[in-house]
Amino acid sequence: MTRGENKKKKFHINNVSLLITIVLFVAMFIFGSIRYDHFFSISTFLNLFNDNAYLMIAGIGETFVLITGGIDISISSTVAFTGVFMAHCLEKGMPAFVVICLALLIGITVGAVQGSLIHYFKLQPFIVTLAGQFLMRGLCVVISEASIPINDSFFKGMALGRIPISFGEAKPLNGKIYYYVLIVMVVLLVSIFVLKKLAFGRAIYAVGGNEQSAALMGLNVARTKIGVYIISSFCAALAGIVFSFYTLAGYGLQNMGMELDAISSAVIGGTLLTGGVGSVFGTMVGAMIQGIIQTIVTYENLNTWWTKVTIAGLLCLFIVIQRVIAVRADAMKGKATAE
């Protein structure tokens, strides 16, 4: 077998699945553009970011955990809790900067505790983060049962501040992004760098591939595993901040079930729930697909639950696709030869 052939065969689960996702996204966009007037525009595209920024951030954080083969279902509560917590503190007159730092700190702490429990006590990630989910949801209500509005000027500035983006005179060529979309971009770029270029990031994949092997290769498994839960909760806290920019309120029952949106974004984007394979860019595209389904549903004037139904169908489809690719890859295993 020559090297060239070998490379062609090296079409892995992640990139095939991601490719399908991207194609699907483009297809949906074209479908929308043909079917509805005004759909085809820069602004439709940019609104996917404007409306789903918090989901993208949380999904990227979740992806880190999924790659190690774990799961974090506490993120939706973390988002809600940081929202309520910040609204409460701002109401008491604390400065925005301090409140934001505190919220991020809460995220880091929650992640560190969950990660340590999972690693050192060998507990199931699902159970630990389920407990975390209940705990933080409960704490929301302890702070306030009702929705607390945010009147802070910095938050208001972030809620309204946007950057116009224009490619010409025509209306479809103009759009805008909110400032907080820049946060998504930063999180995305940093995550790509960490996962692709840092020893810590590669250890995440190694742990997902085979935890025992990773330890025997001399990698620091404890640091890696606790690290990903910290990242996940930190991103959830950040998503909570962005979400409060978006809604200008903190409400304890907000974002129920959002962890599942984040997880499905990752899966649609090519991340394997069994660990070892996945990319944050894929998760981004996964979140955009969910966004575009939402947009189409709105244009169709359907009940928003149709979004969920479509996503559920999509999710099943993707799991089957991944399975098929995995089975085919399995058949190839061990077959490559040295030259």
Place this chain on the structure above:
Amino acid sequence: MSNQEKLLTMTGISKSFGKAVKALDNVQFELNAGEIHALLGENGAGKSTLIKVLTGVEERDKGEITLDGKTIHPRSTDEAQKVGISTVYQEVNLCPNLSVAENIYIGRAPKTKFGGMDWKKMNADASKLLSGFGLNLNVQANLDNYSVAIQQMIAIARASDIKAKVLILDEPTSSLSQAEVNKLFEVMKKLKAEGMGIIFVTHFLDQVYEVTDRITVLRNGAYVGTYNTSDLPRMELVSKMIGKDYAALNKSVLDSKAEKKGSDKGEPFVKLDNVSHQGTINNIDMDIHKGEVLGLSGLLGSGRSETARVIFGLDSVSEGELKIKGEKVNFKHPIDAIRKDIAFCPEDRKTDGIIGDLSIRDNIVLALQTKKGLFKKISKKEAQILADKYIEQLEIKTPNADQLIKNLSGGNQQKVILARWLATNPELLMLDEPTRGIDVGTKAEIQKIVIDLASEGMAVLFISSELDEEIRCCQKIIVLRDMQQAGEVSDEEISQSAVMEIMAGGDNA
């Protein structure tokens, strides 16, 4: 070896697992710089445990370790590497989802100016390193694209490249071909000349005499002694390892083979009529009779295991006919073959086969249960009787049948898998490298069992890379070359040279 400096000493090492298993009892070990030191002993003697204790994977109960005169106490592989001990463990210890290059360099990859990993340099380095082992791979491909043998070489390349004072290889050669072993020895000798101390665990005694300077023998977790390789004759070494007279054991194998000559040759149990499977075997024509041990010989990749796979329904017959007891069959699935009383103990037991979290008993009855179907449950009592029988017969070293299989030594895990297939009491038993990683004493026992089973009327297909083993067990040996039948030898004609000649192509080339 007298003027060499002591590099590593271990004294008074003890380690127990629970109350029942005393894996190491007051063991000592000493390694010089620039030395290759064999660590030998039966399956379950404690070799791997000693290595795990040394490298911090297991915490020792007692004992002292010094490296370069300083006391050390690593708590993880990571810490062991930092003080200069690099290890290839017996279990495969790489990540299948990462590229070949990453598996070699993860944790210590070259960096760019910006602090990120330098993938380009890493890939180039990996290619260069591997070519030193005679491997020309696509280093960007995922590890699991390659065979276990190549993965093993990659693990060795990784460990040898870590700038260490001590290199530990725990049964590195059990899945390698002769050519790969030779390459490995070249590298080991080079590292030795550079002053590295190498600990080498193996069950191949030829290899011990080929590369090692000294030998330390363990038996039942206890230290037996350390000897210069050149001063210790082979028979004596084996006797030290197994603690009984090897010559007698060996003789009993040969006797039982001689006894059972001339089995009946009626209709063959399995008949392969010009059988091919696209890309793995071509036009194989052979019969396996009941009461016969048929050997399949040939180099790695010559189609030995692939032939067994076709008979077992893992690969389909793309041309030709497969007949069981004269009746044409078309197996779609191994279960079809199992129902026809065929058993196949595969080669790659490290990854297939073992279900670590089940007990020995459950692992043994697994195939039998499948054969019976899920609704005819084997009672616990029956299972216990079976398990006890095989634990005794195969000398599986364990306190009881409830032990989880993952807690057994590597060789003993293999015996359990062998027992699993023996327990189905098949009419045709196919064994692919059944004695890999199994110590010399038990090897002879297994050979004897195979011969006895055949004399009781079982048909056996025996695949082994160790020629002398095939010669001892088989009445007939079919030699494969390049996925085709190259020739066969039987009865009196069987000899090392006859088989090798066909293998090399001297017969009809």
